[in-house]
Amino acid sequence: MKRIERGGHEDQEKEEESMSNHSQFSNFFYPKNIVVIGVSSEPTNLGKNIVLNCLTFGYQGEILSVGLRKGVVFGQQIYQSLEDIDRKIHLAVILTPAKAIPEILEQCGRKGIKWVVIESGGFSEMGKEGSALENGCIEVARKYGIRFIGPNGIGMINMENGLAMPFMPLQRDISLGPVSILAQSGGVGLSYLGFLAEENIGINKFVSMGNKLNVDENDLLEYLIHDEGTRIILLYLEGFTDGRRFIEIASKSKKPILVHKSNRFKASAQIAHSHTAALLSDDQLVDHALEQAGCVRVNTMDDAMDYTKSLTLxxxxxxxxxxxxxxxxxxxxxxxxxxxxxxxxxxxxxxxxxxxxxxxxxxxxxxxxxxxxxxxxxxxxxxxxxxxxxxxxxxxxxxxxxxxxxxxxxxxxxxxxxxxxxxxxxxxxxxxxxxxxxxxxxxxxxxxxxxxxxxxxxxxxxxxxxxxxxxxxxxxxxxxxxxxxxxxxxx
Amino acid sequence: MKRIERGGHEDQEKEEESMSNHSQFSNFFYPKNIVVIGVSSEPTNLGKNIVLNCLTFGYQGEILSVGLRKGVVFGQQIYQSLEDIDRKIHLAVILTPAKAIPEILEQCGRKGIKWVVIESGGFSEMGKEGSALENGCIEVARKYGIRFIGPNGIGMINMENGLAMPFMPLQRDISLGPVSILAQSGGVGLSYLGFLAEENIGINKFVSMGNKLNVDENDLLEYLIHDEGTRIILLYLEGFTDGRRFIEIASKSKKPILVHKSNRFKASAQIAHSHTAALLSDDQLVDHALEQAGCVRVNTMDDAMDYTKSLTLxxxxxxxxxxxxxxxxxxxxxxxxxxxxxxxxxxxxxxxxxxxxxxxxxxxxxxxxxxxxxxxxxxxxxxxxxxxxxxxxxxxxxxxxxxxxxxxxxxxxxxxxxxxxxxxxxxxxxxxxxxxxxxxxxxxxxxxxxxxxxxxxxxxxxxxxxxxxxxxxxxxxxxxxxxxxxxxxxx
Missing domain, CATH: 3.40.50.261 (Succinyl-CoA synthetase domains)
Known part of the structure; x- marks a missing residue:
């Protein structure tokens, strides 16, 4: 069934790389403890909701909070700096103004935190200034060997251990099950979570990938293909980071991969202008590549739900x-x-x-x-x-x-x-x-x-x-x- | 905007014929009183539900019941024969075994009833014997000048006067509004009624046409096009009685006509065999004709609902x-x-x-x-x-x-x-x-x-x-x- 022919030696290397990716990424999904950076006791603080969701979904590890001001959230003191925490921390979730983030990443690096989720917006999607901030993040991450998800997303959920990072209180009726979701947009991802909950179809893992600055859909797809708990993979993408690699990874999957790829008619930077034959053929190229990789392409949310349902039979x-x-x-x-x-x-x-x-x-x-x-x-x-x-x-x-x-x-x-x-x-x-x-x-x-x-x-x-x-x-x-x-x- | 060119004289004739059809068919929708034939006080009797629906929806005219055995339904005695009723009757609804119906039609004719709805099944859809019964009905109808809707349907609803003939108790949340439905199948028609009720979109008139033995979709479409209360027409059809006439009538409509035409891939008598190019082009002919007539074709129930909703804006x-x-x-x-x-x-x-x-x-x-x-x-x-x-x-x-x-x-x-x-x-x-x-x-x-x-x-x-x-x-x-x-x- 192999579609892309390569030499055996290279294959073996790839296989090893893939397995090492796998153990690497499990750190994101199964951290021993987490710190949420950007928490305050103010009523409108959103970081607090991340702590709340982890408590609601029964995350078993320790949940620590860091914020600018002293205070107490959910019975626990807010640390004013990562340095004030005396134990080793596995994973950090950041929800602060964008401009502070390169410095926070620096602190994470010094603290030995290698796994980070950045939920804040205000990066390249906002123009030049944001792009400079992104470059700063990439530089710091490289320096310390940090891998990070985001920015500009709503983080991850792992129903197997109750890790639940979105910054809005989640529906409680989400259950553990076979479907894992990778969504570039948090809002569309949440819609899918809600639809599946209403169909009594359980979720295994969920990642809102945001700007995909460091960790991209290929890293995560590879992880989920090898992930035991995941049996059906649903992707919502607005663009491919590396289409060729995507096809390579997807074509090896024994699990069905549903791909909802929007942004089908936008070739230039201008959002949604009238489609031309050239644009259409662009999208047909995506069609063809996904078909070749054995993915199931869906073009609407309704289709995605109907098809996901059918695959649970x-x-x-x-x-x-x-x-x-x-x-x-x-x-x-x-x-x-x-x-x-x-x-x-x-x-x-x-x-x-x-x-x-x-x-x-x-x-x-x-x-x-x-x-x-x-x-x-x-x-x-x-x-x-x-x-x-x-x-x-x-x-x-x-x-x-x-x-x-x-x-x-x-x-x-x-x-x-x-x-x-x-x-x-x-x-x-x-x-x-x-x-x-x-x-x-x-x-x-x-x-x-x-x-x-x-x-x-x-x-x-x-x-x-x-x-x-x-x-x-x-x-x-x-x-x-x-x-x-x-x-x-x-x- | 006229698409089909004809001489002025002929046009005028058609127009007159159409207006006379209109006043004729209003007898179906606005009867002064009705008789339901096939009512008993047995718990499983379905004719009783017709009386119940008319009462529930507030039909103002007199509702009389005829059945084989004496009894009382909803406080009123069941007559054992049409002849026992001493006043003039406007419209009859029949729900008895099929084989009795030609004789019942004969009685209707003698009683001077010109408007009949036959809900019973067991006619040509059941084979030769049923076809003979159909011929019997047609003969009697011709003899007395009776027009009848059905057989093998669930009758009509007119939300303007509370006439409600289906033989199963109807949802009470159906409201009066702009949409009229003509459905060959009662079940699909009821689904549409339900969907519209849930969207808070009101119904004006509803007809389940069944085998369309005497009154067909063309008669009813023409009526609805001229009907004041109807602003949007939704048709569910499994076959056209006279496609050419349909196109002539529909193309004059200033109201949107949504056509859900199923049975798209069945050319021969055998239901649903694999489609061939010939069959496909058959359906494309329907596509083309509906387009020419200015109808909106919908191919699924979801489409039909989305489109009906959009037309209320x-x-x-x-x-x-x-x-x-x-x-x-x-x-x-x-x-x-x-x-x-x-x-x-x-x-x-x-x-x-x-x-x-x-x-x-x-x-x-x-x-x-x-x-x-x-x-x-x-x-x-x-x-x-x-x-x-x-x-x-x-x-x-x-x-x-x-x-x-x-x-x-x-x-x-x-x-x-x-x-x-x-x-x-x-x-x-x-x-x-x-x-x-x-x-x-x-x-x-x-x-x-x-x-x-x-x-x-x-x-x-x-x-x-x-x-x-x-x-x-x-x-x-x-x-x-x-x-x-x-x-x-x-x-």
């Missing part, structure tokens, strides 16, 4: 689907999208259809694939149908559409059905793309409480299936993607 | 936008999509930017268009910014991104901001595409309680703007589309 290994829906119209839409993506809908055997027919109320629906369950009201029997379909060898997955009313008489049975379907997916290790037509408050409930992705329309579910199949047929199917059975079946 | 008359966002990353994504669709982002004047700069907290953001308001926390000032931008003559609309936390300290001020923005849109009659990054429960609240569409991502908001602009530049801008000022400014 067992992979769709073939193109034979069953479509089952409680509404005939939705079944037609679903069948339509199946055809659009080239999926096959094999016929169902007669005895199976007869068994279903015996349960129908008015017998006014013709049974076939897609299967319209319009007037079948026995929801336990739905479970039987999904079970029968998943166990069939001539089917690779099921598209299931269910509809009911929030606070209606079927709500309880429907919620139970969703849980049962999630269990069947686990048992048969085949995916069910489940779309539910109901009030958004109920969709929200299902998303937060189900162990299976919930789609709100057949088109989104099918698009996700399409991606899953494309991903599964691209490489030997990595069992790392299934929710359980990780040990024995891993290739 | 004042039209975007030019292509000059201001992008304002509380997150820099979202601003970049938005600017990106602006470029993709060919919108221009004019520079903002210096004095305006200086005024904003004076309010910023850390001065670490460069002000331009797109405008990143990252550390501006005074939400009243956001209102000032939107006001200033909407009043500018060099701007046609604003894309505004706002973010806050559900139950966070800014929730109240943010909800107020959304209301204020809606008022500014009204005042200046220019659109603001508002996307909000927050928890879905808060998005849901905003959608249900705002008089302005809420988008959940910049891409969706921009796509909606694109459509709005395309629509506004297609024809003389119809002022019918603005939420108020209907009287004086109507062209």
């Amino acid at each position: 067992p992979p769709l290994k073939g193109n034979r689907l069953a479509v089952v829906s409680r509404s005939g119209g939705h079944a037609v839409i679903a069948a339509d999208v199946c055809a659009h993506y080239g999926f096959h809908l094999p016929s169902f055997p007669e005895d199976f259809l007869k068994k279903i027919e015996s349960r129908l109320r008015a017998h006014v629906i013709r049974l076939q694939n897609p299967l319209d369950l319009g007037d079948l009201f026995d929801l336990d029997f739905y479970e039987y149908i999904v079970d029968e379909l998943l166990k069939r060898e001539d089917l690779d997955g099921v598209l299931l559409g269910h509809g009911y009313r929030y606070q209606g008489f079927e709500q309880k049975a429907s919620r139970k059905l969703v849980q049962k379907v999630a269990q069947l997916v686990e048992r048969y290790q085949k995916p069910v793309a489940l779309f539910v037509f109901t009030e958004s408050v109920e969709i929200d409930y299902l998303r937060r409480h189900s162990n299976i992705p919930i789609f709100s329309a057949p088109e989104n579910a099918m698009r996700a299936f399409y991606l899953s199949h494309k991903w599964a047929s691209r490489r030997p199917i990595s069992m790392e993607l299934s929710r359980r059975d990780l040990g024995s079946k891993t290739t | 004042p039209p975007l008359k030019g292509n000059r936008l201001a992008v304002v966002s509380r997150s820099g990353g979202h601003a970049v994504i938005a600017a990106d999509v602006c470029a993709h669709y060919g919108f221009h982002l004019p520079s903002f004047p210096e004095d305006f930017l200086k005024k904003i700069e004076s309010r910023l907290r850390a001065h670490v953001i460069r002000l331009q268009n797109p405008l990143d308001l990252g550390d501006l926390f005074d939400l009243d000032f956001y209102e000032y910014i939107v006001d200033e931008l909407l009043k500018r003559e060099d701007l046609d609309g604003v894309l505004l991104g706002h973010g806050y936390r559900y139950q966070g300290f800014e929730q109240k001020a943010s909800r107020k901001l959304v209301q204020k923005v809606a008022q500014l849109v009204e005042r200046y009659q220019k659109p603001v595409a508002l996307f909000v990054f927050t928890e879905s429960v808060e998005i849901d609240y905003l959608r249900r309680h705002s008089n302005i569409p809420i988008f959940s991502a910049p891409e969706n908001a921009m796509r909606a703007f694109y459509l709005s602009h395309k629509w506004a530049s297609r024809r003389p801008i119809s002022m019918e589309l603005s939420r108020r000022d209907l009287g004086s400014k109507t062209t």
Whole structure:
């Protein structure tokens, strides 16, 4: 599967370099203790929120604070200088005015701190003066061998140890799970965190990379590819630091990498002017390179979420689907999208259809694939149908559409059905793309409480299936993607 | 703007025919009284729900019930035959087994009922036997001059008079408003009803057309084009009854017609087989014809909702936008999509930017268009910014991104901001595409309680703007589309 051919010797070197990068970067994610620089007890101080988030998320190491003025935050005194701290410090997080930062880095260097996250803005994104500050930071970092993330980001989160650096209080409902996020923009990154929390999909690690002055997406991507806890990688990028290296690293990944690359139509410094053919082909080059590297490109936040959801399901290994829906119209839409993506809908055997027919109320629906369950009201029997379909060898997955009313008489049975379907997916290790037509408050409930992705329309579910199949047929199917059975079946 | 040239005489005839159709079809939507046939007091009876829905939605006319067995529903006796009813009946709704329906139609004819809605399934969609029943219905209808909607649908809703025929209890939160829906599938139609209710967008009329055996989408579209209460028409179709007539009718519409046409890849009787070039070109023909008729084609339910939302805003008359966002990353994504669709982002004047700069907290953001308001926390000032931008003559609309936390300290001020923005849109009659990054429960609240569409991502908001602009530049801008000022400014 190797796409970029190189000599064996060089390969070995690269491999060693990569492993050393890995142990190096784990210092960012698993520090023994941290110091937050720029904390005060003022109500509007943002540095304080970094301490708060680490406390909220249960970071186990010591959290120290440094600020200009004396004071107490969360029961602990604020040091007025790094020098006042008498023990060794592993990692520093800085949120002070930009102009102070080269000097603070200098202090970090003298204190022996090698791992730093700079969250402050006001650097090259602000013009010449900021660029000079950046050069200052780079110089000091080189002098002391410091690696730093940022500036102009919101730092990192590691759900495995409760490290949580954003300077705004985080949602508490973020859980530990398979998805790691690298986002150049803190705001877009936070949106993704929020969307995933609402889908009950857990996060492993999160990095807001900001200006990528020292540590860039390639360093972090390489780390995450080797990171045990990460199974799906989602990147939001506004520009590549080194596109060639990115492709080299990404093409070795056995984990799916979703790339949301914006800034697609801006060639010059002027933001967002009308696109020309030249610009478009630029973006097509990115398309092509990402394709070559085996990445999945997504162009909108909705796509990114649908695709991430689909990748938490067992992979769709073939193109034979069953479509089952409680509404005939939705079944037609679903069948339509199946055809659009080239999926096959094999016929169902007669005895199976007869068994279903015996349960129908008015017998006014013709049974076939897609299967319209319009007037079948026995929801336990739905479970039987999904079970029968998943166990069939001539089917690779099921598209299931269910509809009911929030606070209606079927709500309880429907919620139970969703849980049962999630269990069947686990048992048969085949995916069910489940779309539910109901009030958004109920969709929200299902998303937060189900162990299976919930789609709100057949088109989104099918698009996700399409991606899953494309991903599964691209490489030997990595069992790392299934929710359980990780040990024995891993290739 | 006339696209299909014909002689003046023929035109006049058509116009007269169309007006006579109009008064004819108003009998379906504004009946003086109705009879529901197929009602029983059994707990599982569905006909009863039709009576219930009419009561819930406040239908003012008399509602009579006919069924095989004696009984009482909602305080009123069930008649055992139409003949037992001693007064004139305007409209009948039938929900009985299919095989009884030709005879019931015969009874309707004898009773002088000319307007019928048949909701039962089990007709041609079930094969030969069903086709014979259909022929029976057509024959009886011809004999008595009956017009009927259906079979195999869920009937009509008219929010103007509370007529509500679906046989499942409807959501109560549907309100009266500008959108009318024609849906071949009841299930998809209901999904649209639900989505619109959640967006606080009102419905005017709804028809589930089913098998379109007698009344088809052309009859109903023509009616809605002339219907005063309808300002936006949304169609869900699985097939055209007479495509040429559809195009003729649609091309005369001054109201936007959104067409969601599924069944795109099925040429033969077999549902959803793999698509071929021939099939694809079939669908492209539909594309072309709809374009020619000035319809807006949508291919997914998400698109349909985004576009319907955008059409409830004042039209975007030019292509000059201001992008304002509380997150820099979202601003970049938005600017990106602006470029993709060919919108221009004019520079903002210096004095305006200086005024904003004076309010910023850390001065670490460069002000331009797109405008990143990252550390501006005074939400009243956001209102000032939107006001200033909407009043500018060099701007046609604003894309505004706002973010806050559900139950966070800014929730109240943010909800107020959304209301204020809606008022500014009204005042200046220019659109603001508002996307909000927050928890879905808060998005849901905003959608249900705002008089302005809420988008959940910049891409969706921009796509909606694109459509709005395309629509506004297609024809003389119809002022019918603005939420108020209907009287004086109507062209």
